[in-house]
Structure formats: C-alpha cells, structure tokens
Amino acid sequence: MVMPSLPSPGTTSLSLRAPANYLCGLTWDGVHLWHSDQGAAKIFAIDRTDGSIVREFGCASVRADLAYDGSMLCQVGGRPKRIVLVDPDTGEVTGRRDVLPASGRLTGIEIGPEGMWMCLRSPMVVQLRDYPAMTVRREYNVPGSAPSGLTYARGTVVFGDFEEGRLHAIDAASGAHLGSAYVAGRPTGVTWDGERLWYCDFPNHLLRTVELEDVLA
Numbered sequence: 001m002v003m004p005s006l007p008s009p010g011t012t013s014l015s016l017r018a019p020a021n022y023l024c025g026l027t028w029d030g031v032h033l034w035h036s037d038q039g040a041a042k043i044f045a046i047d048r049t050d051g052s053i054v055r056e057f058g059c060a061s062v063r064a065d066l067a068y069d070g071s072m073l074c075q076v077g078g079r080p081k082r083i084v085l086v087d088p089d090t091g092e093v094t095g096r097r098d099v100l101p102a103s104g105r106l107t108g109i110e111i112g113p114e115g116m117w118m119c120l121r122s123p124m125v126v127q128l129r130d131y132p133a134m135t136v137r138r139e140y141n142v143p144g145s146a147p148s149g150l151t152y153a154r155g156t157v158v159f160g161d162f163e164e165g166r167l168h169a170i171d172a173a174s175g176a177h178l179g180s181a182y183v184a185g186r187p188t189g190v191t192w193d194g195e196r197l198w199y200c201d202f203p204n205h206l207l208r209t210v211e212l213e214d215v216l217a
Contacts, residue, residue: 016051016207019044023200025066025075026149026189027110029088033198035207036062036075043073043086048193057091065108065149065189069131074109081106097134108150108159108190112172119147119159126157126170140175143168149190149199153212158197160187167199169215179216184208
C-alpha cells in the first residue's frame with residue numbers, strides 16, 4: 001500500500017505514501033524514518049528510498065510527534081502529554097518522562113546537540129530542555145498559532161504550523177526568526193535526515209520532503 005514518488009534526476013523532492021491515515025510523529029535514527037500514527041496506534045520504521053515498512057509495532061500512547069534519543073524512540077503521548085520511551089527493536093515501552101507543568105500543550109519534539117527541543121501551544125513557544133532531566137533551559141516566543149512537529153537541523157530549529165500550512169525556522173542559539181515557507185498540505189511531524197527536511201502532510205496522507213534552504217529563504 002506504500003506508493004513512493006521517487007525524485008527525478010537532478011531534484012531532491014520526494015513523497016512517500018504514509019502507511020495509515022492519522023499522521024503524527026516523524027523522526028530519523030540515522031538509518032530509517034520512524035513514523036507514528038494515532039488512528040492506527042502504531043509506530044513504523046520506513047525505508048526513505050522506497051517507502052517500504054521495515055518494522056512496525058503497536059503503541060497506544062501516540063498523540064503527537066516522535067524523536068530518537070540515540071537508543072530509544074521518544075513518543076509524545078498520554079494524558080496529560082509526556083515523553084513515552086519505546087524500544088525501537090521490540091516496541092516495548094521502557095519508561096516515561098514527565099513534561100512539567102503537565103498539560104496538553106506539547107506538539108513537537110526532537111533531540112539536538114544541546115538537549116531536547118519542543119514546541120508548545122497556547123502560548124506558542126519553542127523550548128530547549130535538558131535531557132533526560134527535562135528542565136527548561138531556553139524558551140522562545142515564536143510566530144504562529146497551531147504548532148505541530150519540530151526538528152533540529154544545522155543549528156536551526158524548524159517547526160510546523162498546522163493551520164497555516166507552513167514551516168518556520170528559528171536560530172537555535174538566539175531564537176531569531178530565520179524564515180518560513182508554505183508547504184503542500186498541513187504539516188504535523190517534522191524531521192531532518194541530514195540531507196533534507198521531511199514532514200507529515202496530514203490531509204494527503206504523505207511523507208514529503210522540502211529543502212532547508214527553502215524554509216530559510
């Protein structure tokens with residue numbers, strides 16, 4: 001059921017059919033894309049070259065974005081939202097990390113060299129937290145009203161705004177707004193594979209790519 005659209009020679013655009021219909025999280029472990037779907041209550045490992053599913057397992061906790069900390073998948077899940085640690089080999093839940101104050105605000109996460117980056121709504125902010133301690137180190141007010149996924153790329157934090165159908169980029173060190181770009185569909189999970197940005201196009205059930213430079217323009 002995976003229907004890849006491979007890039008033409010000389011281009012880097014790519015879209016892959018998502019394996020289910022309620023697209024939430026997206027992250028990269030250095031080998032595979034990992035994608036979580038709330039409706040299916042599953043997490044999938046996906047080959048980015050052809051969209052094939054390498055591994056899948058059930059995860060009833062899926063509520064928003066997904067990250068990888070070097071050994072465990074970090075799924076935003078539960079009520080109130082927290083970080084649910086999932087073994088990428090077995091699908092076993094190995095632990096949980098509270099995000100205080102407890103709330104439903106958390107929508108996007110990714111691990112960067114400084115710690116865990118997060119986007120939260122009402123008010124819309126990007127935070128850097130120590131990991132695994134989860135204490136706040138930095139907080140930036142950012143544009144938008146409906147934050148979705150988030151990732152870290154080359155000293156830049158990129159996050160989505162679902163309602164606007166747009167990706168924003170800020171400088172990780174200062175919080176300065178560096179640029180934004182409208183994208184196809186409405187973004188949820190976002191990640192960086194070292195070459196390009198990937199995001200979940202929620203209404204069209206696709207995993208799409210966009211160049212970082214296009215968001216910084």
